[in-house]
Amino acid sequence: MDKSPPETINTEARRASHGAVTLADVATLARVAPITVSRALNSPDSVSETLRSRIRTAVDQLGYVPNRMAGALASAKTKVIPVIVPSLSNVVFIEVIEGVQETLTAHGYQLLLGTTDYNLEREAELVSALLGWAPPGVMIAGLRHLPRTNTILKNAGLPVVEMMEYGARCIDMNVGLSHVRAGMEMAEHLLSRGYRKIGFVGTRLRDDYRARQRYDGMHRRLLESKIASDMLFDYPGGGSQQLGWNALGDILKSNPELDALFFASDEMAVGAILRAQREGIAIPGRIAIAGFNGLPVSTLVTPSLTTIISPRKLMGHTAAEMLLARIAGGSPAARRVNVGLELAAREST
Template structure:
């Protein structure tokens, strides 16, 4: 009977009716609460086998360490962590602005965190911020460590995943079909009459959303019966300099290329600047297309053709979903396709 009552308590807590405590974790793992505390705070002081047993109990119960006192912890703070892969890439700046403006107008504060495209770092960051009992979480992408997904589902507060669209989200989702965005640019280049087309990117080992765009690009070229696997990339952060370098590498390896499809506008701008410096005419000698719709594309010579994504609006919609859930309002949909638009200019 005692075991049954214990199981009922655990299930209630797991559903969010009560907060899971360190004592619950200790009971589940069959150790003392002090051992759980030691495993979480100074893991090098417990054996690997014991630490793994405690981590399994933590994950099973959805335990989050309480880093703030009493009533605040149970009620939640008016703070929302926003977790992105990088704070140095322009991709995320307007998204963050949309989130911040919308949440602050409703009386919430934003806490920014950067993962450097590292899912392990993301998991540790989520573990840390949940301890401060935030109102909800906004995070990037749909791929996370299993532990992160389980922890957030058990947490039972609003979670919005952004930048990528998919069915398998933790809670709510606002994003874009990356493969379709890549396919859109590839179809445009084909319609312009280009046949030898390469995809250029950076950091694609970790940036799987860029890889999704490449797969959409590749699929369109393969369907047209053309060489579809021309990929040039560098394992470094996106920048104008990286765009310049990968532009040169592509043309040195394949001087016959007619068009270059860059993974984002930063890289494409670097390519255009280097082409101008070397007297390579764009698009007469090589066409250049990008992705994002950054305002800098309008000021390049020639102006950059790009697939534009409404990033500010993406942030606004993500914040609105989170606020609706916090306020108990019904949602017509928990999944929003923010869309994209092909912006054709002189570079293609």
């Protein structure tokens, strides 16, 4: 019965095992073959009730935790999905991640987080590094990457969703909104309310090209109108609200002719409103203020903030669902989804 080959006197492998309980241990205890344990865990229906419960007992008794590396290596399948975003200090990304996380978790997937700090070089490295985990798909913020990044992702032949912005050319799938459009809508709104000298205030605009696109959209629309003009302020500094606070003071001093400010984010705009409150600057009397994102706080400040509402969590959900659909082998309803936007005209303009 016990026809062990001559060398196998001591079963203990040469390389010390890390003491972890393995599938083989469970199999021994349950008196079945390892593969049966594997099946009992991964496709319970294909194992008889008897063995299944015996195996479950053994698993509990030993406190067995399957080694995902080994499983993934053998099956060439993982349930970890890299999500690459520029930064975590921007609420927008957080909410999208939240949406993604909810959907992924619900389907038993795990989220591997990468941040690029708006650096495309770093993004490329990150993509490469994360592909090493042989993920079933990739989620990444933005449509603009280094050529190298695009190549790597295309060659990987995986489902890829690019999030946050909506555009014609994507690697594989795309969920987002048109930032140019957002800028145009805001321009339209400000024009209709009679503003003619409009400032756009953002920060790190070279990196944050989506904010820049909003400016471009606004700029284009204002040019068309022939009755209004704009100025672009790329304002350096730290936290967004503080930045808006600072910007309002400085800009009113340096450019008193302006009658409206369109901020790159609601947080900045709120900072500006708070500054105006503190100093008794009339909004929108002296200057109108508008933001972007539609954060809850935008309805709470006085005056309430005119902004563009972006469906951030929805974006995350949609993106994750599309990816999972592709991973499951099907094709999503659409390859490109424009989640749209909504201008909320409020008291601040």
